[in-house]
Structure formats: structure tokens, C-alpha cells
Amino acid sequence: MLVLGIESSCDETGVALYDTERGLLAHHLHTQMAMHAEYGGVVPELASRDHIRRLVPLTEGCLQEAGVGYGDIDAVAFTQGPGLGGALLAGSSYANALAFALDKPVIPVHHLEGHLLSPLLADDKPEFPFVALLVSGGHTQFMAVRGIGDYTLLGESVDDAAGEAFDKTAKLLGLPYPGGAKLSELARLGRADAFQFPRPMLHSHDLQMSFSGLKTAVLTAVEKVRAESGGNEIPEQTRNDICRAFQDAVADVLVAKSKKALLDTGFRTLVVAGGVGANWKLRDEFSRLTVQRPSANKKQSHPEEAVKVYFPPLAYCTDNGAMIAFAGAMRLHNRQEAGAFNVKPRWPLADIVQQG
Template identity: 45%
Template sequence: MNRPEEYLLAIESSCDETAAAVITRDMRILSNIVSSQTDLHEKFGGVVPEIASRAHLERILPVIDDALKQAGITLNQLTAIAVATEPGLVGSLLIGLTAAKTLAMTLDLPLIAVNHIEGHLFACQMQETRPLFPAIGLVVSGGHTNLYHCSESFEFKLIGATIDDAAGEAFDKVAKILGLPYPGGPSIQKTAAQGNPKAFPFPRTFLKDPELRFSFSGLKTAVLYAALGNPGAKQQPPPLTEQRIADLAASFQETVVDVLVGKCRQALEKFGYSTLCVGGGVAANALLRERLAEMTDKAGVYFSIAPPDLCTDNAAMAAIAWHHLDQGRVASLDLDVTPGLVR
């Protein structure tokens, strides 16, 4: 007899995306609904936690309903409920967890806690036919710029992180400096296409440092001074023309990519791994994808990067919950969230 199809409902609300997905046991994504809050946070140039949590509260049930409808199933056909519980904004995480707990209790289904970072890295595995791990993992997004030693898809150790701004945060802040739309990643990439990436020799902090660490705060300040001038300086920069903005955007993007690629190369050499996995919102950047592919090809390293639609926050990447379920990693209903940035 054929085994009946099994369905996982995954919920993601760690930051400012309200998301739900239905994934089968064989990793087919039947639905992946994401309700973006970009319009709510745009005027602030970044995510406002209180606004994010209120929006999650309004959207979580309609998003779950849409995910089930698009998948063509009902609640009674579900096998398990998965939810991202760490890391992230505490108010946002709690909305998703409350919805997941309610469904798990009402339907008497297993509740599975998912680490948001694990999900970003597992998004690479979802497109592969071969096992990816062990590997070096890079998660690069608005809240994270972290390198991991990944022995398994759910066993990883932090080996490097930013000491200040995450790369995605720097993209947002630089976009605001240059008068470009939020979110900064897509707008800087678009503007940079018309600019000269060598126009401004911005600092590549820690690039030659033996430690696996990142810093983008100084780069952000360098862009600020190049664009708007250094307070008190006798000589101020020329006006921000369209071409100057494009050159600044291109030079900034080039600098961030150089650092990320360089640190990935360093981590691969240090640990002797032959696979690199990359996920997170900034991983959708075309230049970064191109340069990482070139670096790994030259180094003879297998390169797997999440497809663009699974780079930004979404619920489908919580498909890793199937592995947790198979190994008996089921959470109790007193499960709590673990907010923060680095996990």
C-alpha cells in the first residue's frame, strides 16, 4: 500500500515577514505565503519591533489560511506544526509561537521548534539531491552575518560573526544615506549597476585579519562622509548627483562582497571543508552570488546557495522540522522563544 501523504505546516514570524508554508515529507513546497511589511517600515528606514509584532497579529491567521488553501489541504490533514522560535524579535516570535501552539494543541499534533538560522542554511539542502553537510555555512541578512561550522543540517557551531552591523543592516543604512528606497539591498544593487565599483576605496575591515569576524559600521561611516561630508572638515564633497550616488552604491556593494567572499574563503581553508552553503536575504545579491561561485570554483569547493525566493525570510525553509520530527525532537506546549541576534 502507498503511504498516505504527510504535510507539515510551518510558521515564520521572527522579524517583519509573516509567513506560512505547507511542505510534504519529500520536501515539495505546496505553498509558501509571505506577507511583507515593507510598506509599514519604509519611512523609518528599518524594522520597528512594535509595528512588526502588531502586523503579525493581524496577518498570521489569514496567512496560515492562504497557505492551506494554496496547498489544497485542510487542518485535519496536517502531520505536524513547525514554528521558528529563535533568534529574532521577541514580540514577533511570540505571535508565531502562540499560533503554532494553539494549532498543535487543538489538532493534537506534534509541535516542532525551528531555529531561524538553521532554516536559512537548510534552504540550500532543499534544492540539492546530495547531502551537503558537513560544510561551512554563511548566513548573511539584515540581522545576521554569521559563519558556522556545520557538521549536520541541525548541528552547527558559530565560528565567526559581525561585531557591529550585519551586512543587510549596512545595506539599509547606506541606502538611507544615499536617499534610496527601503529595503536597501535591492535598491543598492539596482543603483550600483550604473556605477563604478572602484570609484571609492572604502575600508575592507578585518579582511586580512586571521580571526573570522566582520565589521560594517566603519564602512557605513565612510560612505556617510564620502556622501555628505565630515562635520568640521574644511573641504566638503561635491553634490550628490545621480552618478555619484551610483558610484557610492557600487563601491559600497563591492566592498561588502569582497569581505564576505574573503571570509568564506578563509573559513574553508581553516577548517578544510569542501562545501560552502550560503543563505539569508543578502544572499539574493547577484554580485555576491557571482563572486562566491567564482571563488569556490577556483578553490575546488562545492557551492550551494539558497534560491532567491528562499533567501529572504519565509516559512518553507522550516522544512528542516521533518528531520527533527524523525529524531523525536518534539517540543512541549510550554515552549518559549529565544530572542536575540546571534545563535
């Protein structure tokens, strides 16, 4: 079965072709980063219009690369939500119109399910069950994943998502949009212990997280530096030091909460997905992740055991059509038709469990 995947939830237009027997055949992506950089953030109306311009050329590019035609497509999957309303409508209307013209089923896909399943596109893929850390610009949450459609929310950020905190902190430091990746790059040049920022909710005994206070701590530090220097400029090394301290704080929280999620579920596999999953610091920390499970004998303790940690390939960390095509292929048995304008800008991942 050949599935065409359409992703248009925010500022990237992704189109891909996934074959259930041959795997991923083609994957094309257009990012609107340069267009939105002029405004310092995503402009929803501009994003929607650009999706409309890109969808047909990207689709035709995928078909040409895969050596197939429109008539070979067996189903069309699209991101139904969550995301920007207008951007979602662009992808939804295109997917539904194309499916109608081809007389093929259309498969609505939850954007976060696409991210959650994206590590399965790699050659070395995880097996169910596993704990998934979805960490992106809009979401930071832990899910217990027992199979396709069998997801349980374990905890999430109560305010800013980790990726959002990265971008907002970068803006405080005067870094160009989108600043999260640049902040991570500068953190490599920062000195350890030059700044100490809080680890919010690190010891909350649950899997909830908060990054808004961390962002405020950075603001306080920046204002202090500027006051001491008598100007608005932040010395280059000081900026790098702040970047490192911020990134270290986020990583410490995510690692600690991941350990708790693994202990609470008893699972031995962790999947880290979403745009922030490309962060070098997180990948480094998680590559050495171990947990110490409790022993029935209080006088003895189990040795630390290594955790199997999986990331999606870097190309599939950000929003992309490949993850939507794959998730759609996994749900082909449902074949639920969607209305041409049926999108869900706000859509909890837990809501799709009953469809599994």
C-alpha cells in the same frame, strides 16, 4: 509526515506546508515592507499586530493550494527565535494554539537554522559537510555544518551585520526603506575605482568581520561630496559610484573570509544563505570562487580548485515559512513541546547543537 511551518520573526509573515515524502506543497508570504516604509524602519508593535492579522488567511491559503485540511497536519513548526519579541510571540501563540487544538506536536525552530538549511529545498542541493555563510540584516557568521544540529561557529561580525550595513548605508545616501536592495541595484551603474573604501579585518587571520567602519567611511565620503557641492544633494552618478564601492568592499571581505573558512575546515562546499544571499554581486563572485590548498611539499603548490557553492532559491533567501517547515520536518524525531509563550528573541545558533 506533513509539517506546517510558521515564520514571524520580524517583518514578514510566512506559512508553508512541507511533506517529508512529497516535498514543499505550498508556500505563502506576506511582507510588511510598504507598511514600515512610512517610518523608515521596522516598528515592532505594528509588525506584531500585522502577523496576527495574516496568519490564519495565509494558513488557509496554503491548505487550499496543497489540497489538504487541518486534520492532515502532523506537526506545527514555528520560529522560536531570534527576532523581535512581540513578533515571535504572535507566531508562537498561534502555532501552539493550533497544535493543541489538533492534538499534534509543536516544533520550535531556530530562525538561523531555517536559513542555513534552506538550500536543501532546491533541486540541486548540497551534501554534508559544508561551510555555511549566514548573511542577513541581523547576522553575518560562518558555521561548519556536519549534519542536522551539528553546527560549529567559526566566526562572525563583531558589530553591524552585512545586511544592516547595506540598509544603513542606503539611508545615508537618501535611498528609501528598505534600501539594501536599491543600493545593490544602483551599484550596477557605478564606476569602478571612483571611490576606494576599506576592507575591514580583511587580513585579521581569523573569521571575524566588521562592517561598522565601512559604513563610517561612506559617511565621510558623503559629507565630503556635499561640502564640495555646497548642498545636500548627491549627484546621481556619484551616488551610484559610492554604492558600487561599498558593495565591492563587502563582497571582497565575504569572499576572502569564505576562502579562509574552507581552508580551515578542509570542506569543499560552501552554502550562502540569508537575505543578502540574493545580492547579485555576491552570487557573481561566489560563482567563480576557487581556493588553493597548501601542499606538504613547500616547493610545489596545488592548483586552484573550484568550490561548490549553493544558494537557496531566491524565494527562500528572505524570511519565509518554507525554511521553518523544512527545518521542523528534519527535527521531527525530537518532538519537543514548547510553551505557548516560549520565545527567544536572543538565541545563539550554537545553543541548539545539543538538541541535534
